[in-house]
Amino acid sequence: MHPYLLLPLAAAVLYAAAALCLKIALGRGVTTWSVLFFSNLGLGLFFAPLLLAGPSGWNAGAAVWALASGVLFFLGQVGTFRSLQSGDVSVATPALASKVVFVALLSLLVPGNRPDPDLWLAVVLTMAGMILLHRGPKVSASRPLITLAWALFAALSFAAADIIVQVGAPVAGFTLFMPVMFGTVALLSLPLLWPHILRPPQRVVAPGAHRWLMVGVLLLGLQATGMASAIGLFGDATAANVVYSSRGLWSLLLLAVVARRLGITDSVFHRSTLALRAVGCVLILGAVALVLF
Numbered sequence: 001m002h003p004y005l006l007l008p009l010a011a012a013v014l015y016a017a018a019a020l021c022l023k024i025a026l027g028r029g030v031t032t033w034s035v036l037f038f039s040n041l042g043l044g045l046f047f048a049p050l051l052l053a054g055p056s057g058w059n060a061g062a063a064v065w066a067l068a069s070g071v072l073f074f075l076g077q078v079g080t081f082r083s084l085q086s087g088d089v090s091v092a093t094p095a096l097a098s099k100v101v102f103v104a105l106l107s108l109l110v111p112g113n114r115p116d117p118d119l120w121l122a123v124v125l126t127m128a129g130m131i132l133l134h135r136g137p138k139v140s141a142s143r144p145l146i147t148l149a150w151a152l153f154a155a156l157s158f159a160a161a162d163i164i165v166q167v168g169a170p171v172a173g174f175t176l177f178m179p180v181m182f183g184t185v186a187l188l189s190l191p192l193l194w195p196h197i198l199r200p201p202q203r204v205v206a207p208g209a210h211r212w213l214m215v216g217v218l219l220l221g222l223q224a225t226g227m228a229s230a231i232g233l234f235g236d237a238t239a240a241n242v243v244y245s246s247r248g249l250w251s252l253l254l255l256a257v258v259a260r261r262l263g264i265t266d267s268v269f270h271r272s273t274l275a276l277r278a279v280g281c282v283l284i285l286g287a288v289a290l291v292l293f
Contacts, residue, residue, distance in 0.1 A: 044186025065168030070184025079154025132280030
């Protein structure tokens with residue numbers, strides 16, 4: 001077992017909690033633009049203190065890789081938002097799940113990095129499991145090809161960002177790379193997302209909505225440290241992404257436990273999809289077991 005893979009496992013659980021908090025915030029009137037903007041700003045602020053570690057071991061010339069990774073991460077967010085905005089989740093989600101496949105394929109470009117057969121099997125199981133986990137009542141997609149294109153663009157952008165982290169963080173220095181990467185994400189958000197925040201809200205924001213937003217943003221920052229450390233310090237983007245994909249499983253479990261208390265309705269409770277999601281859970285658990293053990 002590789003102990004460092006417990007980091008993306010913890011990140012997956014934290015992501016599930018963050019997603020639930022943000023879901024509640026959205027349900028109480030916070031806009032999607034606000035969630036995206038404050039999440040990005042939070043990530044930038046969360047990693048900034050790493051700069052206090054000092055320049056020992058830094059390679060400022062290699063920081064360009066951190067800039068590239070930050071741009072790709074931001075483009076991945078844009079692609080995700082556009083794919084969900086332009087069509088049906090049943091089209092977007094399977095394509096977004098292909099990130100783990102893109103990571104495995106792009107990792108072949110890294111010298112000396114050759115995933116073993118068990119890891120490839122875990123990638124396939126993960127992809128299948130994530131598709132089944134997100135199955136729900138079918139909604140007609142108005143522009144399926146555009147939705148698919150945006151989702152694949154997002155998956156490839158996120159995958160490329162992870163591979164650059166794997167290669168670039170050890171060269172630039174972890175405590176320089178991460179603040180520059182997520183600082184880039186935050187800075188890009190200011191001119192590109194802030195104008196959307198200034199628009200008058202279409203609905204009244206309920207009391208407590210911003211508290212849920214802030215808790216979600218904090219949890220997102222915590223989970224990002226787990227993934228960043230697993231990839232940037234230990235250089236295993238493919239295995240980390242397989243384990244991290246279990247966030248869908250944890251999200252469903254957490255939602256099933258607390259949703260009714262919080263007044264959230266979700267297709268997880270529809271009998272027609274419950275069996276498929278159970279199979280998806282088994283596939284993802286199998287993939288995580290292959291990687292961990």
